[in-house]
Amino acid sequence: MFAPSQNDVRRFFCDAFKKRRDGSVMTPLETLAADWVDQHPEYHDDLADVDAALAAVFDVDAGRTNPFLHLSMHLSISEQVSIDQPRGIKQAFGLLAAKLGSAHEAQHEVMECLGQMMWESQRSGLPPDGEKYIDCVRRRATR
Known part of the structure; x- marks a missing residue:
């Protein structure tokens, strides 16, 4: 299993952003990451300077969203939907996307459901509950 460090993740997103701006050749994963970055211009300043990104502290209590966590969750969800893992996420996501337009x-x-699942797993010490995660997404699609 690949387990990048916090700095690895930050460098990856900063590099993808730079490559997109420069028109450099990108891997498919970098392209997907840059597509998500493009949809979040509020993060561009955070990604423009890799040294500042590596040193940055994103304190939730101070009202700062961590752009690297947010973008990583976008990538995770994109991958989950593309391979339908956990089983059922593709359909549940499709229903929710159709509902929201x-x-x-x-x-x-x-992301709210994914974050909740991960928090509960960490708190309980049990593996993430994929069924509960899918149910959360389905509820959002049908309410």
């Missing part, structure tokens, strides 16, 4: 807004809703 926006795949991007659906991703943000799914």
Whole structure:
């Protein structure tokens, strides 16, 4: 299993952003990451300077969203949907995106469910509950 460090993740997104701006050759994953960065111009300043990005502290209590966490969740959800893992996420996501009329807004809703699942797993010490995660997404699609 690939387990990048916090700095690895930050460098990856900063590099993808730079390559997109420079018109450099990109891997498919960098292209997907840059596509998500393009949809979040509020993060461009955070990604423009890799040294500042590596040193940055994103304190939730101070009202700062961590752009690297947010973009990583977009990538995770994109991958989950593309391979339908956990099984059922592709359909649940499709229903939610259709309801909201926006795949991007659906991703943000799914992020809430993903974050909740991960928090519960960390708190309980149990593996993430994929069924509960899918149920959360389905509820959002049908309410």
